[in-house]
Amino acid sequence: TQLLEQSPQFLSIQEGENLTVYCNSSSVFSSLQWYRQEPGEGPVLLVTVVTGGEVKKLKRLTFQFGDARKDSSLHITAAQPGDTGLYLCAGGLYGGATNKLIFGTGTLLAVQP
């Protein structure tokens, strides 16, 4: 069974602080995605990384895919209350008849004004 472990599970910070969320696995993935989910809604894709060592920036969010394509991190600079939500990483398994994502357990972020 492929597992994706996310840490921390919960994070409560003040507006303006920086934070990093980690996503780790022993499996190699063809892609790694980060989603954000708000209460009562479905997850929304933030970014996809596919190359080992790849770094992508989305405004104040920086995403990195590990060199071996087994782990990833999400760094938020100067967090704002609008960043509050559940962050989910997901590893892609693609090949042959397989075509699916394995999701991490999520990191619940609360940014206090």
Added chain:
Amino acid sequence: NAGVTQTPKFQVLKTGQSMTLQCAQDMNHNSMYWYRQDPGMGLRLIYYSASEGTTDKGEVPNGYNVSRLNKREFSLRLESAAPSQTSVYFCASSFPGARLEQYFGPGTRLTVT
């Protein structure tokens, strides 16, 4: 475009009752997925359909059946609901290819008493 739609939004069942959750996408995606989300468990794959005419079991298929009715529609059926199936159910779809980027519906909150 509506993206991914799910019906119903909420449902309460008694143990032993059956029901079908409906999902439709208008993005011409080949692949469709059903997940359940429980507190602390992240998103777990129930069934998926890589293309029209094919379905495969995911991580937690027991107690569920699926039908890929056509390219747009993918339904999930609970034949005899159990309290353990109380959860939030999400449908998702994606283009073919290794990126596996998924687009989610708004979810169905199911309670089995």
